[in-house]
Amino acid sequence: DKGLEKTKENFFSKLGKAVVGKSTVDEEVLDELEEILITSDVGVETTIKIIERIEARVAKDKYLNASELNKILREEIAGLLSENNTKDLDSFELPKVDGPYVLLVVGVNGVGKTTTIGKLAAQLKGLGKNVVLGAADTFRAAAVDQLIMWGERVGVPVISKGMNTDPASVAFDAAKYGVDHNADVVIIDTAGRLHTKVNLMSELTKIKKVIQRFIPDAPHDVLLVLDGSTGQNAFIQAQEFTKATDVTALAITKLDGTAKGGVVIGISDQFKIPVKYIGVGEKVEDLQVFNKVEFVDSFFK
Numbered sequence: 129d130k131g132l133e134k135t136k137e138n139f140f141s142k143l144g145k146a147v148v149g150k151s152t153v154d155e156e157v158l159d160e161l162e163e164i165l166i167t168s169d170v171g172v173e174t175t176i177k178i179i180e181r182i183e184a185r186v187a188k189d190k191y192l193n194a195s196e197l198n199k200i201l202r203e204e205i206a207g208l209l210s211e212n213n214t215k216d217l218d219s220f221e222l223p224k225v226d227g228p229y230v231l232l233v234v235g236v237n238g239v240g241k242t243t244t245i246g247k248l249a250a251q252l253k254g255l256g257k258n259v260v261l262g263a264a265d266t267f268r269a270a271a272v273d274q275l276i277m278w279g280e281r282v283g284v285p286v287i288s289k290g291m292n293t294d295p296a297s298v299a300f301d302a303a304k305y306g307v308d309h310n311a312d313v314v315i316i317d318t319a320g321r322l323h324t325k326v327n328l329m330s331e332l333t334k335i336k337k338v339i340q341r342f343i344p345d346a347p348h349d350v351l352l353v354l355d356g357s358t359g360q361n362a363f364i365q366a367q368e369f370t371k372a373t374d375v376t377a378l379a380i381t382k383l384d385g386t387a388k389g390g391v392v393i394g395i396s397d398q399f400k401i402p403v404k405y406i407g408v409g410e411k412v413e414d415l416q417v418f419n420k421v422e423f424v425d426s427f428f429k
């Protein structure tokens with residue numbers, strides 16, 4: 129549960145307190161739960177859903193002790209989170225594909241995109257995978273430099289053509305390198321400019337097309353990185369990116385710096401996209417494979 133202490137203290141323990149000592153779930157308890165969920169960035173829609181589900185379940189069974197109520201809450205919240213399809217939740221094992229597994233990483237600047245790629249590369253390398261990084265976020269020199277730094281630190285090749293080069297051309301080179309060198313994983317960093325939605329869409333489409341010249345079923349996943357401490361902004365970004373491309377997985381970062389980890393529940397529910405990774409700090413091991421039951425349960429213990 130490392131890194132999630134703030135959320136635990138401020139969110140789930142409040143939830144626990146709302147039901148402690150109550151034998152029935154009355155309006156007061158439900159109002160309290162609703163307020164806690166909303167102020168924890170679960171989002172209004174998802175909050176209403178949770179409250180309605182709890183109401184429906186407790187009506188049948190009205191004498192409940194606190195631990196039974198906690199159990200219902202845990203089950204209903206976990207039920208809203210999409211299943212993480214990562215096979216082995218204790219490792220960073222990726223789906224088996226023919227040739228390199230290609231991960232396209234999207235997200236706006238500052239959310240922790242490069243750091244997430246670096247951590248992921250380090251962990252995969254640690255598992256014996258051959259990893260290649262593609263620096264296709266070519267609009268910021270810092271983004272390219274930072275990825276190169278991660279590559280050096282982790283000991284994985286970074287395909288880069290410098291700033292202002294065509295991102296698709298970098299993606300092309302990275303995919304080709306991956307195939308030529310029998311890589312297990314190719315991770316491509318892309319630019320996250322949201323103010324030009326049409327550009328974003330056509331850029332991502334173009335990147336996908338060139339990768340497919342080498343690896344027809346790639347990208348195997350499009351990972352959207354969101355900063356978990358930005359609340360409503362993270363929802364807006366999820367909306368914009370899912371409109372621009374098929375996002376298949378989420379990484380929610382900086383959960384160590386926020387008491388509002390409820391954002392994980394709301395976003396996963398609203399967009400029906402599994403949360404694959406969570407970031408709970410700046411170190412390599414602070415990127416964790418997300419397990420919804422563990423995530424929810426840990427806060428009630």
Ligand code: GDP
Pocket residue numbers: 235236237238239240241242243244274381382383384385406407408409410414
């Ligand atoms: P990018 O612009 O999206 O590539 O963002 P960066 O990867 O450069 O990250 C921005 C800042 O957030 C850096 O200082 C990272 O160290 C920090 N960061 C990224 N992920 C996490 C996280 O899970 N927890 C914390 N505390 N900081 C993080």
